[in-house]
Amino acid sequence: MREGYVLGLIPETWRFELTRFPWVRRLLKSRWMPLALILFNVFLFTVILMAGFFGGLTSPGNYNFGIMIVWILWWVLLMTVLVPVLSRFWCTMCPLPFLGEWLQRLRLFSVRYERGRNPYFGLNKRWPRSLSNMWLMNILFLATTFASGFFTVRPAATFVLLAAIIALSVVLSLIYRARTFCLYVCPVSGFQGLYSNFALTEVRVKDPEICARHKQKGCVVGNERGYGCPWLLLPYAFRRNTYCGMCFECLKTCEYDNMAVNLRPPGVDLLVDEKRGLDEAYKALIMLGIAIVFFVTFQGPWGTLKDWANAATLSGYLTFIGLHASWNLLVLPAIFLLFVWGARRAARQSVPLKKVYVNFSYATVPLGLAAWIAFSLGIILPNGSYLLHVLSDPFAWGWNLFGTAHFPWTPVLTGLMPYLMILTLLIGLLFSIDIALKIARQTFAEPEAAVRGAFPILGFLGATTLGLLWLFVG
Amino acid sequence: MKRSLAELSPPEVLKVAIWIEERNARIYENYAEMFEWYEPDVARTFREMAREEREHGRRLNAMYAERYGEATCDLTDEDIRELVEAPIFEDGEAFVYDRVRRRQALEVGLLAERRARAFYMESAERVEEAALRALFRELAEIEAEHEAFFVRKLAEDRAAPSAES
C-alpha cells in the first residue's frame, strides 16, 4: 500500500475544515455550545433516572425508558456514530459531569476569569501521578460489564450506576482539578478516548506557527472568553484525539481563531507514535475481549451463559465474572503476546518486546470498533421499535404521550443483519491490516523486517475476525 | 506584508532580534503561568528563563544604542516571515500524564537557542552584504552563549539529587 495513504487511497494529511463555514465557527464559539446540548441531556437523563427509580428491580427492561435509552439508543449511537464519526462528541454533551463542573466554575454560562487567578471553586488538587493513565478506567469499565446482565433488565441497576457516576463526578470535581473524573475515572471515557483515534473528526490547531509566536496561551490558561482546556491538554500542541473531550473551549479562547474542527481520514491518530502505553494497549484488548464475551453471552446460542450473566444462580454468576475477567485480563492479552513475540522474532530486530506489544495493540482498534458496531446492530435492529413505546410512556405509568405506547414489537432488517455484521467486520479488518502494516514500519526500522514482523499480527487479526464471523453466522 | 530577515538593514535586524528576546520572555512567563498550579518547580524554571531572555534583550538593546543611537525602528518579530528562536513546549498531553520535569523546560529553551544559532549562521552564509553578514555571525555567537547557559543549567539539573525524582 502507498506510504502516507489510508488504505492506499486517501492521504493521511487530508483535512476538511468544518469551521471554515462561518455559521459552524459562530456556533462553536458561542458559550451556548455545548451548554444547550448538555442541558437537553440533563433533561433526558432526569427522565432516565426517574424511569430507573420508579422502574424498580423487577420491571422488565424492554418497556423501561432508562434501559431503552441508555443501553439500546445511547450505547448503539455511541458505538456506531458518535465515536467512529464524531470522536468524543458524547463528552461534548454528556450531562453526567454537569453538576460537578457547575460547582467548580460557579457559573453555567459565563466565564469566571481573573488573570493569574485560579477560576475554580474546590480544592483543585492534582490527581495522583500513579493513576494518571487508563488503568483505573480499564478496571472500572470491566467491572461495570460484570453487571451488564442487570443493567439491561433491571431499571434500578441503571439508576444506581448513573447516580453513582454523578455522585462520584461531583465529589471528585470538588477535590480534584478540572475534568479529572472524565480523564481518569469515568468507565466509558477510556474506550471513547482510544477509539476516537479512529474517528473522522478532530479538533486541532490550524497553523502551528501562529501558536509558536503567540505569547499568551489562552487555550491553556483561559481568558475572559473561555476556560483553559478542562481536559488538561495543551490545545496548541496535542496530536491525537485520546484525551480531547471536544468541549470547544479552545475555539473560544484562541485569540487568532487558530483552532479548527476538521474532517479527516479514519484511523490517522492510531499512527501517532507519542504517549503510547501499556494502559492503552490493555484498553484496546479489553474492548475487543468484552465485545467477544458479549457476543457469546448475549447474542450467542448458549442460554446457560446468559443465565450465568443474568445471575440466575450465584455460582453461575461468579463463574461468569471469573471467566469474563480472566479472559480479558489474562487470556486474550497472553494470546496477543504470543503473536507479538512471533512478530518480533520474525522481524529479527532488537526492539523491546513491550514496545512491539504496545505499538501493535493500536492495530486492533479498528477491528474492535467494528466488532462493537456489529454487536450494536444486533441490539438496535431487533429491539429499536421498543423506543417508540418508551417515548410515549417513559415511566410505565400508562401514559401515551405520542400515541405509540402500544406500538407492536417490530424487528427491522433482521434478515440482513448477519450480512451487515460481516461487512462491518471485514471493513474493520481492512483498516486494522492497514494500520498494522504501518505500525510494523514504525516499529521495525528495516522495511523487510517490517513486512516479516507484520505477518504474525495479521495472523492475529485474521484469526480474531474468523472467530467473530463464526459467532455471527455460526 | 511580511519581509524576510535577510531583506532588512542591520539596524532593523538587530531591532527584530531584541523583539524576539522580549517575545520569548513573555512566552516563558506564560509557560510559568501554565505550570503554576501544576508543578511549581517547572514554573520557577520558566520564570528564570524569562528573566534570562530579558537580560539577553537588554544586552542587545545596549548594543543597538551603542551602534545606532536613539534611531527608532518600528519593526517587531511579527513583521518578519521567518520564525526565529520561538520556544515551544510541545508535549500536548504533558498535564494528562503528569510527568513534566524541570529538565523538559530547560530543553525547550535549549532547542530554541540552538535553532536561533543555526538560523543566524545560515543567514550569514546567504546574505551578500558584508555588514549584515557580520551582524548575523555576531548574533549567532550571542545565541551560542545563550545555548551555553541552558547547557549549564541542564548539567546542574542532572547533578541535583532530585532531578529525576
Add this chain to the structure above:
Amino acid sequence: MRRQEALAVALAVLATVGTVVAALWYDRHRDAGRDVIELLAIQPKNGNWQPNEIRLERGRPVRLKIRNVETVSHGFALPDFGIGVAEIKPGEVHVVDFTPDRTGVFPFYCTVWCSPEHMAMAGRVIVTESVARASSDR
C-alpha cells in the same frame, strides 16, 4: 452576560426539578376525577393478580392501570363490563377506564396462556352502592 447566565440556570432548574414536578403533576392531572387502581398481573404461582379483589362504587368512574411485572405476557378480561385487553407484554401497562353501572360481583381473568396455572389467574370486582375501598391507589 448576566441575563444569559440567569437563563442558563433557569433552564438547568427546569431540566431537573421542573421535569420531575411536571411529570408528577401531569400524571396526577390526567387521572383527575377518577379512582385509580393499579392492578399487577402476576401468574398464580407468584401470587396471582394484585389486588385480587377490587371494590368499586356504582356510578363512580375508575381507571385500572394493569401492569405486567413479569417476563411472560398476560391478558385481561372483565367480561361483564365488556372490557378486554388482548395482550399485556412484559413490562407493559394498559389503562382501562370505565364506570360500573350496576352492583354485584364480577370476575376478571388473564386471557393469555401464561403458565400451567393460567386458568387459576383470576380475581373479582365487587361493585356496591357505597364502598369502603380496600384496593390501593398509587
